[in-house]
Structure formats: structure tokens, C-alpha cells
Amino acid sequence: MSLTDHSGSQASLxxxxxxxxxxxxDRLFRESAAGVHGxxxxxxxxSSAAEDVTALAFERLYRARARLNHRRGTPRxxxxxxxxxxxLDELRRRRRQPQSELPEEFSGDxxxxxxxxxxxxxATVRDALSALPLREREVVLLKxxxxxxNSELAKALxxxxxxxxxxxxxxxxxxxxxxxxxxxxxxIA
Amino acid sequence: MKVIPFPGGGSASPDEAWLTELExxxxxxxxGSVADxxxxxxEDVRVxxxxxxxxxxxxxxxxxxxxxxxxxxxxxxxxxGWLRTAVPAFAALSVAFAVIAAVLIAAPCRERREIVFALCxxxxxxxxxxxx
Numbered sequence: 126m127s128l129t130d131h132s133g134s135q136a137s138l139x140x141x142x143x144x145x146x147x148x149x150x151d152r153l154f155r156e157s158a159a160g161v162h163g164x165x166x167x168x169x170x171x172s173s174a175a176e177d178v179t180a181l182a183f184e185r186l187y188r189a190r191a192r193l194n195h196r197r198g199t200p201r202x203x204x205x206x207x208x209x210x211x212x213l214d215e216l217r218r219r220r221r222q223p224q225s226e227l228p229e230e231f232s233g234d235x236x237x238x239x240x241x242x243x244x245x246x247x248a249t250v251r252d253a254l255s256a257l258p259l260r261e262r263e264v265v266l267l268k269x270x271x272x273x274x275n276s277e278l279a280k281a282l283x284x285x286x287x288x289x290x291x292x293x294x295x296x297x298x299x300x301x302x303x304x305x306x307x308x309x310x311x312x313i314a
Numbered sequence: 315m316k317v318i319p320f321p322g323g324g325s326a327s328p329d330e331a332w333l334t335e336l337e338x339x340x341x342x343x344x345x346g347s348v349a350d351x352x353x354x355x356x357e358d359v360r361v362x363x364x365x366x367x368x369x370x371x372x373x374x375x376x377x378x379x380x381x382x383x384x385x386x387x388x389x390x391x392x393x394x395g396w397l398r399t400a401v402p403a404f405a406a407l408s409v410a411f412a413v414i415a416a417v418l419i420a421a422p423c424r425e426r427r428e429i430v431f432a433l434c435x436x437x438x439x440x441x442x443x444x445x446x
Contacts, residue, residue, distance in 0.1 A: 147382060154378065158371055163363035176370050180377070187378055250358040269356045270363065272340070275333055290333050297336075300355075 145190035145200050153200050154183060157271070161208045164270035167254075168212050168263055178215060182208035198280035205271045205281040209263065216259070249311070253303035261296035268293060 145153070161182055166175035185207050186200065193203060254262060267273055267281055279289035339349035340356060 150378075154375065158374070159366050162366040163360060167359075167363045172364060172367070176367070179366070179370075180374050183374060183378060184381070187381060247358050247361060250355070251362050254359060254362070265359060268340075269359045275337060293336075294332065 145186075145193050149200065150187060150190060153186075153204065157201060157204055158183070160270045160272060161204065164205065164266045165208060165212050167266045167270065168259075169215060174215050178208055178211045181211045185211075199277055201271070202273065202277035202280035205267055205273060205277070206283065209267065209281055212263075245311075249304050249307045250300075252307050253300050256303045256307075257296065257299055261292070261299055264289075264292050264296040265300060 158179065162175055162179045165178040166172055169175055169178065182204055186204050189203075190200075193200060198206070254265065257265070264278070264282070268278055271277070271281070273281060275290055275293070276286050278293065279286040282289055282292070284292070335344060335348065336352060338344035339352035342353070344352070
């Protein structure tokens with residue numbers, strides 16, 4: 126069973142009705158575990174909570190694999206939809222803003238100009254991402270960590286594809302503005 | 315500090331071309347500086363997340379594998395395989411015995427009933443004591 130997105134005209138009925146068999150599930154696990162974890166830890170800022178969300182997402186998907194309707198989204202989209210719900214539940218349960226455990230600095234040789242540029246750039250992106258509202262930050266994280274197509278992103282968010290596109294555009298535009306603003310502040314400083 | 319080259323224009327709403335360009339860039343099929351900057355931005359975001367603990371990944375994989383084994387239909391033990399054929403045969407034999415037993419038990423009663431009927435028939439052929 127393919128794990129990538131299918132347009133309705135291209136996917137055969139058999140493929141659409143195909144269930145997530147064990148082999149496909151293993152492949153999905155291998156390919157997406159790091160992405161789910163990356164999404165969760167970026168959103169929650171806590172490795173223990175991120176592991177809980179990752180485990181829960183895969184276990185729930187495994188239990189639901191026989192009921193998956195391929196017409197309503199790829200397994201990857203389902204996986205990230207489950208992970209998203211679990212992560213948002215966790216945020217609601219804790220009633221707190223995510224506490225970032227994201228690395229502040231990079232290890233290794235930091236002498237070269239290129240490395241310093243990378244460090245500065247990533248620090249800027251980190252600050253810009255943190256400055257985004259949760260609703261927009263999660264769109265960016267789903268897109269980049271999940272490597273979801275736009276239709277998969279829409280399924281994971283539970284919105285229409287055009288709505289997902291609008292949210293993604295808005296989030297990335299804000300990220301860009303936040304990056305530029307952070308740069309300007311650093312230049313002034 | 316070096317200015318971050320950031321992809322995309324400043325339009326308020328996405329058009330199809332913007333989304334297609336983004337998709338192509340992230341799929342690795344896009345070309346040019348804009349596509350490169352999208353890939354760079356994604357890498358910058360992804361690298362912020364600490365990597366998953368390999369022990370956790372291994373344990374999770376084992377948990378899922380264990381769940382799969384528990385949910386898989388169990389194969390009967392080879393040494394007990396004869397039970398698969400013996401049980402239906404035993405059930406059929408039990409039914410047959412029950413039927414035979416019922417016949418044997420019911421048979422004397424029927425005989426008794428026939429005797430009673432025969433006696434009754436003989437009795438009814440006698441002249442009635444009551445005025446007709």
C-alpha cells in the first residue's frame with residue numbers, strides 16, 4: 126500500500142480500500158517515527174511528552190488500521206492527525222505554554238564563518254518559530270517534520286485543502302516576517 | 315549578520331503557483347534559489363528538534379511487534395492437532411447416542427400405549443351398559 130498521497134482519479138478502488146497491513150505499517154513506522162517525534166518535541170518542548178505522543182500515535186493508528194478509509198486520507202495523514210490531537214490534548218492538559226528544550230547552541234567546531242552563520246540563522250529561525258502563535262506554529266511543524274503534502278496537511282488539520290493552503294501561507298509569511306524582524310533586532314544590537 | 319534569504323513573496327493569500335512551487339521545492343523537484351531556500355528553511359526548522367532516543371524507538375518498535383503477535387490468530391499446537399478432527403466427530407457421536415437412547419427409552423412407553431389402546435378397543439366392542 127502506498128504511503129504517499131493519491132488523487133481520486135489515479136487511485137484504483139482496490140488501493141483506496143486497501144488496509145494498512147503489517148508491512149506497510151512497519152514502513153510507515155521506519156519512515157515517520159522521527160518526524161512524529163520531531164513535530165511533537167518542537168510543539169511540546171519536552172522529550173518525555175514527545176515520546177508519549179509518538180508512542181500513542183503509532184499505537185492508536187495500529188489499533189485503527191483495519192478501519193482506515195484511504196479515501197479520507199493516507200496513513201501518514203492519519204498518523205499526524207492522531208499525533209496532533211494527542212499533542213494538543215497534552216498542551217491543554219498541562220495548561221501551559223510549551224517549554225522549549227530545543228538546543229540553544231550547536232556542538233562541534235564553531236570557528237569557521239560558515240558554521241557561525243548557520244548558528245545565527247538557526248537561532249533566528251528558532252526565535253521566529255517560537256514567536257508564532259500555536260495555531261500557525263503547528264502548521265509549519267506538520268509541514269516540515271511530517272513532510273506532508275498539502276492534501277495530507279489538510280487531512281491532518283481536519284480542514285479543506287484550500288483552508289490548509291491559506292493557513293500554511295499565512296504561517297510561513299509570519300515566520301518570514303518574524304525572521305526578518307529578528308535579524309533587524311540583531312543588527313541594531 | 316547575513317540577511318536570511320527567505321522564499322516566497324508577500325502576497326496575502328496563496329495562489330496555486332505558490333503552493334505548487336513550495337511543494338516542488340520540498341519534494342526536491344524544484345530548481346533555483348527559491349527552491350533551495352525552502353529546503354534550507356525546512357532543514358533549519360527540523361534541526362531544532364533533538365533527535366529521537368534510539369532506545370525509545372527500539373522499545374516502541376518492540377511494543378508494536380508484541381501487540382501484533384498478540385492480535386494475530388493463534389495456530390493450534392501440532393501435537394494437539396488431532397483435536398481439531400476429534401471434537402466434531404465426538405459431537406456427532408454424542409448426538410447419535412442421545413437419539414438412540416431417546417428411542418430406547420421411548421419404545422417401552424409406546425408399547426405400553428399400544429397395549430392400552432388395544433385394551434380400550436376391545437372394551438369398546440362390548441355391549442354398552444348404558445341405554446342407547
